[in-house]
Amino acid sequence: MARRSLLSALGETGAFVCDTAPLVYRLERSSSRSVLSVVDMLFDAVESGDLACIVPAVCATELLIRPYALGPPAVSVVDALLRSPGVAIASPELGTAHAAARHAARRTIPRLADAFVAATAAELRLPLVTGDRRLARAAAGLLVHDFA
């Protein structure tokens, strides 16, 4: 039976909230070919304007940490990706803070950054794409490896 593609799983939403790891897969190119293929299909669709990618501010920060240790060329690539058409940064609103706090208080999503990512997707009513099986399970997100 053919595997369902990540794009078809995203359905007609036209946008998704992206956790940090899928963006790292896209940038550093070091994962397995099958995972890379899934991630490339997703971000190629963003680049062509078929999908919008919403990046929580905390994920943008995480994405920039390693480049800042490497120097300006690395920072410049991540910065250009985050500014590219089809990509938007989601700043946490009060509603997001409440939702993230509920997750953390109930330990349904114990790590604060994960809770913010899940809360951002829930607030925007968009699917979450992640590389974390635990977060995918807790937040009903889409795990990139499930489509590889």
Added chain:
Amino acid sequence: MTELEASWKQMVEEARSRARPTRVSGNGTIVLAARARRAAGIQPGDQVVSIPVGPGAVLVERVAGGAAGRTWREFLDSDDNPLRGAYGGDPQAYVDELRGPWRDDRS
């Protein structure tokens, strides 16, 4: 001074010692030195913005066209991508390192 601060200061000092002045034209045009342009990953065709950051200092930042005629995938797969393997080869391990252990200790 942290190691990161030290490396930045060293990079700035090294760049400053190599930099040669270029004259600003009547309409404000300047030439970005090839060495600085390459180091910053700015390529012909890229769009940049100029942001004044202090007296006599302007930050030139690329805002679009990082692939300079190439698709993002082509650029990222090329030797020009400074991020190949930069996160350690295991993206989720990088994220876990930043976010700490997942402690689901609900009772």
